[in-house]
Amino acid sequence: MKQPNKKTMKKIHVLVRAVIQLLYFLFIPSAYTAAFNGVKYIFTKMGTRAHLEVTSFVAALIVLCVYTVVFGRFFCGFACAFGSLGDAVRALYVFICKKMKKKPITMKAAVVKKLQVVKYFVLAIIAVACYTGVYSKAKGFSPWDVFSMLHARNFKLGGYTLGVVLLVLIVVGMCFQERFFCRVLCPMGAVFSILPVLPLSTLRRDRSECIKGCRACTMKCPADIELAPDTAPELSGDCFQCQKCIDTCPKGNIHTGIRSLKGNEIWYTVLRAVILLVLFKIIGL
Amino acid sequence: MKNFIIRIINVCVIVAALFGYNKVTLAHEQADAEAKAEADRQNAEIAAQSGESGGSYKDGTYQGTATGFGGDITVEVTIADGKITDVEILSAEKEDSAYLTMAKDIIPEILDAQSADVDTISGATFSSTGIKNATAQALEEGGAN
Numbered sequence: 001m002k003q004p005n006k007k008t009m010k011k012i013h014v015l016v017r018a019v020i021q022l023l024y025f026l027f028i029p030s031a032y033t034a035a036f037n038g039v040k041y042i043f044t045k046m047g048t049r050a051h052l053e054v055t056s057f058v059a060a061l062i063v064l065c066v067y068t069v070v071f072g073r074f075f076c077g078f079a080c081a082f083g084s085l086g087d088a089v090r091a092l093y094v095f096i097c098k099k100m101k102k103k104p105i106t107m108k109a110a111v112v113k114k115l116q117v118v119k120y121f122v123l124a125i126i127a128v129a130c131y132t133g134v135y136s137k138a139k140g141f142s143p144w145d146v147f148s149m150l151h152a153r154n155f156k157l158g159g160y161t162l163g164v165v166l167l168v169l170i171v172v173g174m175c176f177q178e179r180f181f182c183r184v185l186c187p188m189g190a191v192f193s194i195l196p197v198l199p200l201s202t203l204r205r206d207r208s209e210c211i212k213g214c215r216a217c218t219m220k221c222p223a224d225i226e227l228a229p230d231t232a233p234e235l236s237g238d239c240f241q242c243q244k245c246i247d248t249c250p251k252g253n254i255h256t257g258i259r260s261l262k263g264n265e266i267w268y269t270v271l272r273a274v275i276l277l278v279l280f281k282i283i284g285l
Numbered sequence: 286m287k288n289f290i291i292r293i294i295n296v297c298v299i300v301a302a303l304f305g306y307n308k309v310t311l312a313h314e315q316a317d318a319e320a321k322a323e324a325d326r327q328n329a330e331i332a333a334q335s336g337e338s339g340g341s342y343k344d345g346t347y348q349g350t351a352t353g354f355g356g357d358i359t360v361e362v363t364i365a366d367g368k369i370t371d372v373e374i375l376s377a378e379k380e381d382s383a384y385l386t387m388a389k390d391i392i393p394e395i396l397d398a399q400s401a402d403v404d405t406i407s408g409a410t411f412s413s414t415g416i417k418n419a420t421a422q423a424l425e426e427g428g429a430n
Contacts, residue, residue: 034383037408042303044407051310052303056386057408069296136407152355152379196292234288285383 010247013264017077017243020273021084028277029081029151031285033144034060036188039123043130059283067276068192072201074272076182076192077240082147086174086181093175107177109224115184116238123187143167178222183238193237200257202235203245204228209253217245217254227254243269342367342427348375349422353388353415355379360416362423369399372420380412388412395420 004012038061045052052058064075076083097104129135140159143166149157157164173180182189205217207229218226223238227245243264246254256263342364350359356379363371372392377385387409394403401421406413
């Protein structure tokens with residue numbers, strides 16, 4: 001059989017990712033909120049000096065953190081409902097712009113890079129609010145609750161005005177910057193981006209092989225990451241493992257810790273998605 | 286690589302801190318639980334002496350339904366000897382399983398309090414409110430005072 005050309009492979013990879021994202025979005029949309037509830041649970045309990053137990057939320061948190069240490073933020077890139085929503089919103093916006101023959105607006109990379117610290121504040125504020133017991137008293141502000149309710153086709157959104165407004169603002173942000181929410185606001189992303197990732201799963205590039213001055217991978221990257229050379233592999237905590245850079249590189253320079261493993265092989269992608277699914281099923285998500 | 290090692294140390298410190306915290310609080314809670322058991326025993330003795338006969342509900346099983354997260358939750362409450370002995374979830378089709386599992390923590394609290402008037406489970410507010418309200422409805426049928 002003839003090996004399909006590079007362009008076809010790229011299309012297949014995009015399709016595989018879209019299918020995995022869609023399935024996770026439809027069937028396991030609550031993994032992200034469940035894991036973040038684990039974080040909130042820990043701080044809430046600490047506020048009352050109570051003993052911590054491994055509830056289903058804490059289990060989701062532990063599973064996602066361990067998975068991220070092993071495979072990088074594959075969950076964010078392929079399975080998070082909020083991340084997928086962001087990808088869909090951005091894709092739709094770009095598509096509409098194209099149809100209207102307008103140039104899509106994209107935030108400046110330098111600005112987003114500065115805004116990235118906001119997510120740590122979001123995490124800190126929610127943690128403090130949980131610890132002091134304010135969080136459970138404040139109602140109707142959470143954009144995630146609104147999202148979950150809409151996903152469950154529960155449209156009784158009375159009392160959620162602030163949550164609805166925040167969700168709309170987030171969706172607007174998603175239009176103008178790929179992975180806006182994940183990079184700037186996601187408190188779970190703040191947790192993930194301070195986790196270590198096994199060198200095996202960190203993407204790097206053979207810098208000496210690069211075309212002089214080529215920035216194709218950074219231009220394509222939703223997190224504007226400049227990949228480290230394989231002489232000093234160091235992965236940015238903001239890499240979502242979306243794998244777009246791998247197919248974009250004209251020289252095929254990007255690979256994982258194992259030189260022969262690019263990181264976007266279909267079997268490898270499906271394997272990671274299935275491992276994640278099995279883990280979720282074990283903890284009952 | 287340096288970055289990687291620093292992060293590993295960070296995670297280890299956080300995990301160790303959580304384990305340490307849990308060890309201390311567990312010891313405290315065990316002491317509290319023993320004190321509570323002792324108090325309960327004394328209360329029971331006093332109640333037995335004054336000849337009170339437990340709860341105030343009519344024996345039987347009662348059903349109640351209330352809105353949870355995505356739809357209705359139906360529970361069955363069992364009353365024996367005038368007391369709530371069991372709350373069983375009959376159907377909660379539209380609830381997310383992780384949340385429902387968390388929300389079920391409200392059931393021991395209801396049994397403890399012998400009333401549906403308990404705090405909801407934070408993080409699973411909708412589902413636990415559903416269970417709570419459904420139980421309240423069932424108890425009304427069971428002649429709650």
